[in-house]
Amino acid sequence: MEWALSIPxxxxxxxxxxxxxxxxxGAMANIREVCEGQFGSxxxxxxxxxQEFCEKALPSQEELDKALILAEQLGMEFTxxxxxxxxxxxxxxxxxxxxxxxxxxxxxxxxNDWGVLQTIAEDCxxxxxxxxxxxxxxxxxxxxxxxxxxxxxxxxxxFRTSSLAGEPMQVLLEQYKVRxxxxxxxxxxxxxxxxxxxxxSSLYLPYGVIMTGRICLLHSWGLKGHQKFKAxxxxxDRKCRYYWLKMSDPSRQVKKNKDWVILQKGNTxxxxxxxxxxKQGLETATxxxxxxxxxxxxxx
Amino acid sequence: xxxxxxxxxxxxxxxxVGLGAEELYCGLSQAAWRKCNGEELWLNxxxxxxxxxxxxxxxxxxxxxxxxxxxxxxxxxxxxxYAPEFYADxxxxxxxxxxxxxxxxxxxxxxxxxxxxxxxxxxxxxxxxSLAAVLNSASVSxxxxxxxxxxxxxxxxxxxTMSSIIEQGGDDLEYEAFILxxxxxxxEGYCHVSHAFGGAFCHSPAWTYKPIRIKQEGGKSESRRRMxxxxxxxxxxxxxxxxxxxxxxxxxxxxxxxxxxRGYPLGMCGLCALTQLKEMGVMSLKIVGREAPLKKKIAxxxxxxxxxxxxxxxxxxxxxKAQAKLIKGVKGLCASEYMCYYR
Numbered sequence: 014m015e016w017a018l019s020i021p022x023x024x025x026x027x028x029x030x031x032x033x034x035x036x037x038x039g040a041m042a043n044i045r046e047v048c049e050g051q052f053g054s055x056x057x058x059x060x061x062x063x064q065e066f067c068e069k070a071l072p073s074q075e076e077l078d079k080a081l082i083l084a085e086q087l088g089m090e091f092t093x094x095x096x097x098x099x100x101x102x103x104x105x106x107x108x109x110x111x112x113x114x115x116x117x118x119x120x121x122x123x124x125n126d127w128g129v130l131q132t133i134a135e136d137c138x139x140x141x142x143x144x145x146x147x148x149x150x151x152x153x154x155x156x157x158x159x160x161x162x163x164x165x166x167x168x169x170x171x172f173r174t175s176s177l178a179g180e181p182m183q184v185l186l187e188q189y190k191v192r193x194x195x196x197x198x199x200x201x202x203x204x205x206x207x208x209x210x211x212x213x214s215s216l217y218l219p220y221g222v223i224m225t226g227r228i229c230l231l232h233s234w235g236l237k238g239h240q241k242f243k244a245x246x247x248x249x250d251r252k253c254r255y256y257w258l259k260m261s262d263p264s265r266q267v268k269k270n271k272d273w274v275i276l277q278k279g280n281t282x283x284x285x286x287x288x289x290x291x292k293q294g295l296e297t298a299t300x301x302x303x304x305x306x307x308x309x310x311x312x313x
Numbered sequence: 314x315x316x317x318x319x320x321x322x323x324x325x326x327x328x329x330v331g332l333g334a335e336e337l338y339c340g341l342s343q344a345a346w347r348k349c350n351g352e353e354l355w356l357n358x359x360x361x362x363x364x365x366x367x368x369x370x371x372x373x374x375x376x377x378x379x380x381x382x383x384x385x386x387x388x389x390x391x392x393x394x395y396a397p398e399f400y401a402d403x404x405x406x407x408x409x410x411x412x413x414x415x416x417x418x419x420x421x422x423x424x425x426x427x428x429x430x431x432x433x434x435x436x437x438x439x440x441x442x443s444l445a446a447v448l449n450s451a452s453v454s455x456x457x458x459x460x461x462x463x464x465x466x467x468x469x470x471x472x473x474t475m476s477s478i479i480e481q482g483g484d485d486l487e488y489e490a491f492i493l494x495x496x497x498x499x500x501e502g503y504c505h506v507s508h509a510f511g512g513a514f515c516h517s518p519a520w521t522y523k524p525i526r527i528k529q530e531g532g533k534s535e536s537r538r539r540m541x542x543x544x545x546x547x548x549x550x551x552x553x554x555x556x557x558x559x560x561x562x563x564x565x566x567x568x569x570x571x572x573x574x575r576g577y578p579l580g581m582c583g584l585c586a587l588t589q590l591k592e593m594g595v596m597s598l599k600i601v602g603r604e605a606p607l608k609k610k611i612a613x614x615x616x617x618x619x620x621x622x623x624x625x626x627x628x629x630x631x632x633x634k635a636q637a638k639l640i641k642g643v644k645g646l647c648a649s650e651y652m653c654y655y656r
Contacts, residue, residue, distance in 0.1 A: 097503065100474045103449040127424065127445070128452030135454075147503050150394030150423070156510040168351050171396045179397025181432070182425030185459075223506060224515060226499030227469060230522075234553040235546025239650045242560045244469040252545070257525040262518035266511055277522065282499075282515075311527070 014052055014299070017059040017092065017215070019309040022254070023076030026083055032057055034310050041310060043288045044219045048306070051295050059305075060084040063094035064313050065125045065145055066225045066281045068102025069232075069249040071095075074112050081116050092121040095129050097147060099227070099245060103128060110137045123195065124148065134189050144177070144186065146195040146217060151175045153199045153221045155275060155284055159268045164201070173204040183211050196303070197221035198286055198294040200272070208302040215305035216298050219291060220312045221273070225281035231256060232279070253279030253313050279313045314591055316617050317387075317489065318610060319603040321363055326375045329610060330382035333618040337379050338387040338420060340365040340603060341372060341406065356403070357389040358444065358501075360509055364604035373414040385417040389603075391442040393502055394423045404433055411437060421445075422502065424459060431460040440489065443467040446502030448474075450481040463487035465599065468497055472586055472655050476593040489597035490590055491654050493613050494605070496564040496581040516561050524550055563651040570609075574642040577616040578609050583654035584620045584637035588630040616640065 018032050028034075034041040048055055062080040064070055072080070077093070084091045093113050095106050106129055113120050118139040124130045125145035133142045152172055157163060164172055176182050177194055193213040196203065198221055207214060227244035231252040240246065258277040262268075267275065272290035276283050286294065298306075318334035320326045326337055340357040342365035359365065366372050376386045388410050390403060407430060410416040419437065421427050422444035430437050440463035441447055441456045447464050456464065464482065466475055468491050479488055497504070498515040506514040524543075543550060562568065567580030581601075583590070590598070598621075600613045619640060624633045638647045650656045 097446060097448060097500070099448045099470070100450060100477050103451055126448070126452060127455040128447075128449040131451045131455040131458075135451075150392075151505070152507055153505040154507055154510050154514075156506070156514065160510050162351070164351065164354075168354065171350075171354060171398060174396040174398070176394035176397060176423050176425040179395075179400060179425050179429075181397075181400070181429040185424060185428050222503075224499040224504040226497070226503065228498065230557060233557070234550065235544075235548050237546075238556075239656070241556060242564070242651070243656060244471070255527055257527060259523040259525055260520050261523070262520055264519040266518040267514070280499075 015059060015305040016055050016057045017061045017305055017307040018057040019061040019094070019307055019312070020080065021064040021309075021311060021313055022070060023072050023079060024254075025311070026080060028310055029060070029083065029087065032308065032310075040219060040285055044291060044308065047288060047291045047295060048218075048308070051292070051299070057089065057308075059090040059092060061092045061094050061123070061307055063123075065094055065096050065123065065147055066313055067229070067253075067279060068096055068098045068105065069245060070251065070253070070279075070313060071102065071105050071109065074108065077109055077112055081113075090121070091117055092123060092143065094123040094145070095125060097126040098129065103132070107132060107136065110140065113137075114140055130189055130191070142189060142191050143215070144191050144194040144212075146197055146222060147225070149175055149177055149194055149196060151196070151199050152201070153197050153223050153284070155200055155223065155270060155273065156267055158200050158270060158272070169201055170204065172201045173199070174206070177212070178204070178206070178210040186212075193305075195307075198290070198298070200284075203294070203297050203301050203303075205301055213305070214303050215307055216303045217307045217309060219286040220283040220309055221286065223275070223282040223284060227280065229253070229280035230258070230277060278311070281313065283312060314587075314595065314621060315597050316614055316621070317597045317599045318614050319600060319605070320375065320610070321366060321603055323371060323374045323378055325607050325610060326378045326386075328607065329614050330379055330384045332611060332614045334614050335384050336387065336597060337375075337384060338389060338603070339372070339375065340389045341369075341410070342366075343368060346402070355392070355507070355509055356406075358391050358508070359603055362604070369409050369414055372410060372416070376415040380415065386415075387418045387420050387440060388416045389420045389442070390426065391420050391422050391444045393444050395426055397425075400426065400429055404429065407434065407437070418462065420465065424456070427456070427459045427461065435460075438462045440465055440487075443491070444502045446500055447478075450478045453478055453482040453486070457482070457486065461486075463489055463597070465489040466491070467500060467502060468581070468654055472589050472593070475595070476589075479594045484594070487597065488595045489599055490583065490595045491581070491601060492583045492598035492617055493600045494567065494578055494580050494609075495601040496654075498561065498565055516565055522554055560651045563646060563649065568646065572612065575640060577612050577641055579641075579643060579646065580652060581654050582637075582641070582652050584617070584641075585634040585653065586655040587620060587624050587637070588633050591624070
C-alpha cells in the first residue's frame with residue numbers, strides 16, 4: 014500500500030512533521046489506529062499538495078515551490094491536487110502546471126475538472142494526470158443506508174459502479190493518459206469488481222465528499238447582503254481554515270448514523286467516517302485492489 | 314434567442330409552443346425501466362412522475378406537436394454518470410427516441426455516454442448538460458472533441474466568464490444559459506446525492522450548523538468565545554445562518570412557490586442579463602422545472618417572452634433590466650439580488 018499525506022495549503026506544510034495531528038484530535042487518532050492496526054507502521058511516501066474544492070484556495074507559485082522542495086528533501090513523491098475551476102481559476106492552474114512541469118516533468122496532477130485534464134493533454138503532456146474523486150460520479154448518499162427502499166443485491170452493486178468502469182470511458186481516459194482514479198469510501202461500499210475497471214485506484218480517508226459548489230457558506234459570513242451567496246465572488250479571507258461546521262438535521266430526514274458525521278467546510282459538505290466504518294472499508298479496499306491511501310487531516 | 318421550456322406531456326407541449334417556446338426539453342421514464350431497475354435508479358436527474366414523459370408513443374406525439382409548430386425537442390439523459398450496464402439500454406432508447414420519435418437532440422453529461430452515442434450514431438446531436446459543469450474554455454475544448462453541438466452553462470457562471478468562454482469556443486457551438494426558476498445551493502455537477510433518496514439533501518432537511526474552531530498551525534490559542542456570538546463584519550454566525558436560510562427560501566425554494574402580483578413565478582431569474590447574454594452569443598434560454606405545474610410553466614414562458622420581445626424592440630440594457638423588474642413586481646426581492654442567476 015502506498016501512503017499519501019494531503020497538505021491542502023502552503024501554511025500546512027508543517028503537517029509533514031506531525032502527519033496524524035495531535036493526540037487530542039479524535040478523528041485522526043481513530044484513523045491512525047485503524048490504519049496501523051491493519052497495515053502496521055505507516056510511512057508516508059507521497060505528498061498530495063493542494064485541494065480539490067476551491068479555486069480561491071489555489072496555492073501560490075511560491076507555495077508550490079516550497080512544497081516541491083520539501084517533498085524532495087524528504088524523498089517523497091509529489092502530486093499536485095487541483096480543483097474545478099472557472100476561467101480565472103484556469104489561468105492560475107495553467108501557471109502552476111507549467112511551473113510543475115519545469116521542476117518535475119513527470120509529476121502527478123489530480124484533476125477534478127475536465128478542462129484541467131484537457132489542459133494537461135494540450136500544454137503539459139509529460140505530467141501524469143490522475144482522475145480526481147469529483148470526476149468519479151459514484152453517489153455518496155448518506156440517506157441511502159436508511160432509506161425505506163434501501164437498495165440491495167444487484168441494485169446495490171449498480172450504485173457501486175460508475176461510468177469509469179465502462180469501455181467508452183476507459184478508452185477516453187486512455188487517450189488522456191489517465192491510469193489512476195480516485196475514490197471515496199462511499200456509503201454503499203466499494204465495487205468488488207474495481208480491479209476489472211482497468212485503473213490503479215486511490216482512496217481518500219477519512220472524509221467523503223457529498224457535494225461542493227461555487228457558493229461558499231463561510232465566505233459569505235460577514236459580507237453585506239448583496240455580496241452574500243455569490244459564486245466565487247471577490248477576495249477570500251479563508252474562513253474555511255478556521256472553522257468546521259457540524260451539521261445535524263432535527264427533522265430527521267437525514268438520520269444520525271453510527272458510521273459517519275456530516276460536516277461542512279467552506280463550500281463543501283463531507284461525511285467524516287467513523288472508526289468501525291473505516292475499519293471495514295479498509296479491509297474491503299485492500300481486497301478489491303486499492304493501491305494508495307490518501308490521509309487528510311483537513312480536506313481544504 | 315430561443316425560449317427553452319420544460320414539458321412532461323403532449324398537452325404541455327401544445328400549450329407552451331403556442332406561447333412562443335421554440336425549444337422544449339423533457340425526460341423519459343418508461344415503466345419497463347422502472348420495473349427492471351427500481352424506483353431509485355433514474356434515467357435522468359428527476360424521478361418518475363411529474364418530471365417525465367412515460368412512453369415512447371407519448372414522446373413521439375409530443376415531438377410531432379412541437380415540429381408542427383417549428384419547435385424542437387430535446388431529451389434529458391443528464392445523470393453525471395451511468396453504470397456501464399445501462400449503456401446498452403440507453404443506446405436502444407436513444408435510437409428509438411431519435412428514429413421513431415424524432416427527438417432533435419439529447420442532453421448528456423457523462424463523457425463516456427457521449428463517446429458511446431457519437432460512435433454508434435455519429436449524426437446524433439448532443440448538448441452538454443449543465444451537470445457536466447463546463448466552467449471554463451478548456452472544458453469546452455474537451456467536450457468539443459467529443460463532438461457535441463451545444464454547451465449548457467451551469468447556474469451562476471459570471472457573465473464575464475461566459476463571454477470569455479464563448480469567445481474561445483467559437484461560433485460552431487451553440488450556447489444555452491439558465492434564465493428562470495430553481496436555483497441550486499451547490500454545483501449540480503458536483504452533487505453526489507440523488508433526490509431519489511428524499512429530495513434535495515442540501516436544503517430539504519432542517520439543517521443546523523455548529524461551528525467548530527480549528528486549532529491553527531503554530532498552536533495559536535483558540536477562542537473560547539461562544540461561536541454564536543462571534544462576529545465577522547459585525548454579523549454573528551447565528552445571524553449569518555438566518556440570512557442563509559432566507560437566501561435559500563428566496564432563491565432556491567422560490568419564495569415558497571409564490572407568484573408576483575402579475576402571476577409570474579418568483580425565484581431564480583436571469584432576465585436582467587438578457588441583453589448581455591444575447592450580445593455574447595447565448596442563443597437558448599433555459600426555463601427550469603420539468604416537474605413544475607403547467608400553470609407555472611405557462612407563466613414562465615410568458616414572462617421570458619414578454620421581456621425578450623421588449624428587448625427585440627431595441628431597448629437598452631438598463632431599460633430591459635427596469636422592465637424585467639417592473640413586470641415581476643417585487644421590487645424588494647429583486648433588490649436583495651437573492652433571485653439573480655447573474656449578479
